[in-house]
Amino acid sequence: MKQQEQALANRNEKTLLAVLNGKYAKQPPIWLMRQAGRYLPEYLATRKTAGSFLDLCYTPEFAVEVTLQPIRRFGFDAAILFSDILVIPDGLGQKVWFEAGSGPRLDALETLGAIDRLKPEGMTERLSPVYEAVRGLRAALPPETTLIGFSGAPWTLATYMIEGGTSKQFTRAKTWAFSNPDGFGKLISLLEDAVVAHLCAQVQAGAEALQIFDSWAGALPPAALKRWSLDPLTRIVAVVRERHPNVPIILFPRGAGEFYRDFATHSGAQGLSLDSGLSCRWAAETLDRNVVLQGNLDPIYLVAGGTAMEEAALAVLEELSGRPFIFNLGHGVVPETPPDHVARLVELVKGWSGGKD
Ligand SMILES: Cc1c2[nH]c(c1CCC(=O)O)Cc1[nH]c(c(CCC(=O)O)c1C)Cc1[nH]c(c(CCC(=O)O)c1C)Cc1[nH]c(c(C)c1CCC(=O)O)C2
Numbered sequence: 001m002k003q004q005e006q007a008l009a010n011r012n013e014k015t016l017l018a019v020l021n022g023k024y025a026k027q028p029p030i031w032l033m034r035q036a037g038r039y040l041p042e043y044l045a046t047r048k049t050a051g052s053f054l055d056l057c058y059t060p061e062f063a064v065e066v067t068l069q070p071i072r073r074f075g076f077d078a079a080i081l082f083s084d085i086l087v088i089p090d091g092l093g094q095k096v097w098f099e100a101g102s103g104p105r106l107d108a109l110e111t112l113g114a115i116d117r118l119k120p121e122g123m124t125e126r127l128s129p130v131y132e133a134v135r136g137l138r139a140a141l142p143p144e145t146t147l148i149g150f151s152g153a154p155w156t157l158a159t160y161m162i163e164g165g166t167s168k169q170f171t172r173a174k175t176w177a178f179s180n181p182d183g184f185g186k187l188i189s190l191l192e193d194a195v196v197a198h199l200c201a202q203v204q205a206g207a208e209a210l211q212i213f214d215s216w217a218g219a220l221p222p223a224a225l226k227r228w229s230l231d232p233l234t235r236i237v238a239v240v241r242e243r244h245p246n247v248p249i250i251l252f253p254r255g256a257g258e259f260y261r262d263f264a265t266h267s268g269a270q271g272l273s274l275d276s277g278l279s280c281r282w283a284a285e286t287l288d289r290n291v292v293l294q295g296n297l298d299p300i301y302l303v304a305g306g307t308a309m310e311e312a313a314l315a316v317l318e319e320l321s322g323r324p325f326i327f328n329l330g331h332g333v334v335p336e337t338p339p340d341h342v343a344r345l346v347e348l349v350k351g352w353s354g355g356k357d
């Protein structure tokens with residue numbers, strides 16, 4: 001191939017997809033959880049025009065715009081659809097709203113009987129603006145940028161639905177799970193189907209890779225973590241992969257600790273997103289080499305910036321880059337993050353030359 005054509009082909013190759021399919025890249029691709037959001041002045045401006053947070057999620061034109069903002073600014077290798085995990089309960093007919101300062105609020109499920117009032121039929125129709133945004137993004141994104149669709153995991157969604165919002169102890173959700181596992185299992189099973197439907201609809205609209213967030217996996221003790229996080233996610237991966245064998249799936253079982261080993265060997269996922277609590281060296285040495293690792297800089301290093309951030313990012317690169325790897329944070333970008341620090345991080349990862357040939 002002539003040099004010019006080769007350069008063009010390389011430019012159009014989606015590095016992140018190639019890595020998720022097991023290809024080693026000397027320089028790892030980079031994207032960040034919550035790369036769109038309140039740390040960007042342009043997000044705050046769009047947010048003001050859009051009305052409520054859910055209006056922003058459900059207006060394809062605005063959702064496309066805020067998804068593209070961090071791509072324009074930083075040239076990340078992937079765009080993650082701008083939406084929220086709580087569109088699933090909203091689409092199931094449970095009331096969801098966002099209050100400034102106190103995070104998401106839901107009309108909590110008070111009894112197991114409330115599960116029967118959820119409306120799984122018609123959910124994807126109600127969420128059609130989300131899929132419309134995915135379609136718009138595929139048309140708007142540069143050819144080298146991978147489009148990631150996402151969903152919350154059944155356990156994490158169940159915590160919000162039962163607690164009525166964010167929780168510290170998860171007393172109500174865990175009490176249901178521990179004292180009436182059969183009844184609680186009905187909710188998890190309904191959510192498994194909803195997650196599969198939501199992910200497949202995103203793929204049909206053009207999502208090229210998927211990430212499932214189990215943000216509160218770490219709140220469960222071992223036997224419950226297996227039953228309510230690992231097992232449902234394994235079933236979801238199997239069904240989605242059967243329908244869409246070429247779409248890689250990344251799981252993020254935040255706080256799952258040594259269970260990351262089981263996620264690597266048993267879930268069937270192509271990628272595993274590491275939280276910041278895990279040692280990169282431990283992960284590199286322990287986790288099955290068939291799974292692509294993603295992570296895991298502590299997001300507060302991005303607030304600190306300077307040499308502290310640079311040294312921590314280099315340590316992640318050095319310890320994880322010997323295998324197919326995607327640079328990311330261990331959790332989402334926080335609103336206090338100066339955008340300049342993000343620019344510096346991207347420059348550092350893109351300019352890194354320590355990877356093995
Ligand atoms: C648990 C969870 C939620 N939402 C999400 C998770 C899983 C990841 C994680 O653990 O953080 C996932 C999520 N939420 C959002 C995205 C968009 C894509 C991206 O990552 O850029 C994604 C992938 C936008 C958002 N979701 C939310 C915002 C802030 C809302 C605003 O603009 O006022 C954004 C940009 C609101 C939200 N939504 C949720 C919470 C707890 C909050 C309030 C906390 C906060 O304010 O950061 C639920």
